[in-house]
Amino acid sequence: MGGEPLGQRLQDKPPLWGTAGIESLIPEMLAQGMIGYPFTCPDMIGGGEIVAMAEQGATDQEFFVRYAQIAALSPMMQFSVRPSRVLDDVHLAAVRAALAVRASLLPLILDLVDEAARTGEPIVRPMAYHASGLENVTDQFFLGPDLIVAPVTTPGATERRVAIPAGRWRGDDGTVVEGPTAVTVRCDLARIPRFERLTDA
Structure with a gap:
């Protein structure tokens, strides 16, 4: 089905x-x-x-x-x-x-x-669906083509690494990141780390 x-x-x-x-x-x-x-x-x-x-x-x-x-x-x-x-x-x-x-x-x-x-x-899409080279990243995902979601899956975590594809991305905390790169972000108890693709106006 x-x-x-x-x-x-x-x-x-x-x-x-x-x-x-x-x-x-x-x-x-x-x-x-x-x-x-x-x-x-x-x-x-x-x-x-x-x-x-x-x-x-x-x-x-x-x-x-x-x-x-x-x-x-x-x-x-x-x-x-x-x-x-x-x-x-x-x-x-x-x-x-x-x-x-x-x-x-x-x-x-x-x-x-x-x-x-x-x-x-x-x-919910694999990172490699919209970004080649990230085939082995399986602990974060795309929600549609323009939003990266990187939830926490380990106990006691206060930060986590997030793989960022090429382009400019704005985090939920307002920071702007230029990819491709990997960044370490805070992930306090109430935070779901995520990054939105920025497009030129």
């Missing part, structure tokens, strides 16, 4: 840091988009694998926030549990900040949804 207008959620994930859990979300969403499923959802926020969640006990609040940030800039998002039930005020505020980013970018997301319905083109 590739190419059909079907929502496709990733397989249930355990609530784990690392390649078996949160680090698998972006590569698998990219793969789904490239094989004909553009309307992808990165499993339930917090992890949807029931047995592993039951064994985990208390929610890892930082993990929940970082999961929500990935989902916020995906075509669809779904919570495994109501955030206010499992998060303290600081972490709940970070999830709300991610939802605010999604709301601000919803016109772009909906335009990409319409485009995918017409053309089958993925909404």
Whole structure:
């Protein structure tokens, strides 16, 4: 049914840091988009694998926030549990900040949804889709051709490296970067690092 207008959620994930859990979300969403499923959802926020969640006990609040940030800039998002039930005020505020980013970018997301319905083109795109030489970058993605999203997938991170293709790019913090390059950016709990392509007026 590739190419059909079907929502496709990733397989249930355990609530784990690392390649078996949160680090698998972006590569698998990219793969789904490239094989004909553009309307992808990165499993339930917090992890949807029931047995592993039951064994985990208390929610890892930082993990929940970082999961929500990935989902916020995906075509669809779904919570495994109501955030206010499992998060303290600081972490709940970070999830709300991610939802605010999604709301601000919803016109772009909906335009990409319409485009995918017409053309089958993925909404979440590998870096190499629009920038040669970045075939091995699988922990960030293009949302359409002009926005780079670089979520955090490692515990305790306060900064991360972001690969920047050729051109001029403005970060969500207002900094302007000339590519191609790689930059290290702050990624405090409430931040989803992202860069928008600048075009000459």
